[in-house]
Amino acid sequence: xxxxxxxxxxxxxxxxxxxxxxxxxxxxxxxxxxxxxxxxxxxxxxxxxxxxxxxxxxxxxxxxxxxxxxxxxxxxxxxxxxxxxxxxxxxxxxxxxxxxxxxxxxxxxxxxxxxxxxxxxxxxxxxxxxxxxxxxxxxxxxxxxxxxxxxxxxxxxxxxxxxxxxxxxxxxxxxxxxxxxxxxxxxxxxxxxxxxxxxxxxxxxxxxxxxxxxxxxxxxxxxxxx
Numbered sequence: 001x002x003x004x005x006x007x008x009x010x011x012x013x014x015x016x017x018x019x020x021x022x023x024x025x026x027x028x029x030x031x032x033x034x035x036x037x038x039x040x041x042x043x044x045x046x047x048x049x050x051x052x053x054x055x056x057x058x059x060x061x062x063x064x065x066x067x068x069x070x071x072x073x074x075x076x077x078x079x080x081x082x083x084x085x086x087x088x089x090x091x092x093x094x095x096x097x098x099x100x101x102x103x104x105x106x107x108x109x110x111x112x113x114x115x116x117x118x119x120x121x122x123x124x125x126x127x128x129x130x131x132x133x134x135x136x137x138x139x140x141x142x143x144x145x146x147x148x149x150x151x152x153x154x155x156x157x158x159x160x161x162x163x164x165x166x167x168x169x170x171x172x173x174x175x176x177x178x179x180x181x182x183x184x185x186x187x188x189x190x191x192x193x194x195x196x197x198x199x200x201x202x203x204x205x206x207x208x209x210x211x212x213x214x215x216x217x218x219x220x221x222x223x224x225x226x
Contacts, residue, residue: 002026003070004207005062005114007053007107008080010034012180013127016200017077022046027070031062031110032080053080053106063113073117075207076168078107078152079127085141085186096144103148108155115168122168123211125203126156130176130222149174153218160216169211173203176222193223 004021008014010032018030022043030038030048038048047065051058066073082102084095111124118124130136132149139146153172160170177183177192178199184190202221210219 002074002208003029003072004075004077005029005031005073005110006077006079007031007051007110009048010037012182012196013178013200013203014077014079016197017079017204018043018046018048020200020204029062029065029070053110054101059109059113062110066113066117071117072119073114074122076111076114076118076122076124077127077203077207078110078125079203080106081127081182082148083142083145083182083186085145087141088143091144096147099144099148100151103145104151104155107152111159115163118168120167121211123207124156124159124168124170125207125210126152126170126172127203128153128156128172128174128218130174130220133174133218133220136174136220156218157216164215169215171206171210171214171216172218173206174218174220174222175199176220176224 004026006014006017009018009030015037018028018038021028022045028046030046031051033050033052035048035050051062080102082099107126129149131138131142131146132153156170156172178194178196179192180196183192
């Protein structure tokens with residue numbers, strides 16, 4: 001019985017991940033600022049409560065839950081994401097700050113909380129983007145988002161090296177376009193080649209087995225070119 005933490009679970013990929021893991025019988029801690037969608041699923045082996053990963057007070061609630069209930073974390077999927085689409089000259093420092101607080105700093109803080117409960121066979125999966133891959137095609141308006149997704153890739157590589165003797169394994173998945181609510185909000189009318197459920201299935205399978213083959217790696221997961 002594995003214990004799995006997933007962030008960004010109120011919609012899209014994160015929401016689908018909760019159902020997939022729970023259906024397999026795993027214990028799930030679903031973290032999102034809005035817990036209502038997941039709580040409405042009525043899943044007995046899923047715990048959810050409001051959690052903003054950029055909030056110290058909310059992160060303390062996670063730490064308290066792990067100490068009191070789980071004792072061990074097998075998989076952490078840092079899926080929360082913040083995306084802003086603006087021309088560079090119109091971006092404010094607040095836009096950059098919000099992107100990095102969710103996509104990098106929040107993920108790092110939650111990882112620090114989970115690490116004491118993870119061992120050699122644990123797996124931390126950081127959800128990045130093709131926009132964060134050096135040399136990949138970039139899109140105007142995504143300076144804050146893509147640069148933050150590049151940062152989480154580098155963080156993944158550093159942590160894999162730092163914890164290579166004791167575990168857990170750290171890997172990143174650089175996702176291409178996926179048909180989610182966030183994509184529709186930022187790029188109205190764009191049709192992605194993969195659904196949130198299809199991508200969630202891949203992420204679940206990788207989180208369960210990928211650490212046997214990879215550590216400190218970034219896998220590009222994109223069905224489109226670019």
